[in-house]
Amino acid sequence: MATKKEKSGVSDDAPRAPEAERSSKALRHLDETFEEWRHEPTARGSAYLGAVLLSLGGLLLGASTFAFARIAAGPWRENAWLLLAFGLVFELAFLIVGGKPDAPLRVGDLGVGRETEGKVQRVAWCDITRISLVTDGVKLETADEPILVGFEQHSSTAARVVAEAKKRIPKRVVIEDDDVAGLGKVQGGARVTAEPPQVTMAVCRATGEALTFEKDVRMCRSCGALYHRNGVPRRCSECSRKLRAA
Numbered sequence: 423m424a425t426k427k428e429k430s431g432v433s434d435d436a437p438r439a440p441e442a443e444r445s446s447k448a449l450r451h452l453d454e455t456f457e458e459w460r461h462e463p464t465a466r467g468s469a470y471l472g473a474v475l476l477s478l479g480g481l482l483l484g485a486s487t488f489a490f491a492r493i494a495a496g497p498w499r500e501n502a503w504l505l506l507a508f509g510l511v512f513e514l515a516f517l518i519v520g521g522k523p524d525a526p527l528r529v530g531d532l533g534v535g536r537e538t539e540g541k542v543q544r545v546a547w548c549d550i551t552r553i554s555l556v557t558d559g560v561k562l563e564t565a566d567e568p569i570l571v572g573f574e575q576h577s578s579t580a581a582r583v584v585a586e587a588k589k590r591i592p593k594r595v596v597i598e599d600d601d602v603a604g605l606g607k608v609q610g611g612a613r614v615t616a617e618p619p620q621v622t623m624a625v626c627r628a629t630g631e632a633l634t635f636e637k638d639v640r641m642c643r644s645c646g647a648l649y650h651r652n653g654v655p656r657r658c659s660e661c662s663r664k665l666r667a668a
Contacts, residue, residue: 581606
């Protein structure tokens, strides 16, 4: 009598997919769509002061140029050096006070990223070791330099970072619930798609095996930890989320 497996056309000798392949809402393939929220920095008070200083400095430097060229007459020509000096002072004050606006930040499936000259440099959720509240923002600690999401230009981004982290890596967020509520509602930003993470130089978090082919890589849906499809552990080594059945 034919067995149930023989009737279905599946034999005991047929190759089976790894256990992790049969789990799978907890894992992602790298050919899936990754999404994130892009937040532009908001204008800070010093930016308006900087605009004023820049404008005044430009006017004074322009006036001194006319004076030195002997186009202007009277008091303007007599005070050319004074105009030049004040113009330079205002320009220097702009560089100190006005400052440089922060870069746009991205928060989503791939972690927290900062746009620099058209490129996005990200730190995955699994690589953030601690998230805390400091005087001027939310501090993300990593194995390298910490990242500060400042309140002055990125208050809404800070709220989104903490909200996402509470869902993805809750044990690494050391912010009291009252303080989290004080950050305000998660709002703003533009929803965008992101390029899949690069696996060059990456290794499986469970086995240490080099991840060479993207088709063999599986990602924890919560924290973004990468695994080889044949080495996916029962629980994620970074966020403890259940990845596959026992």
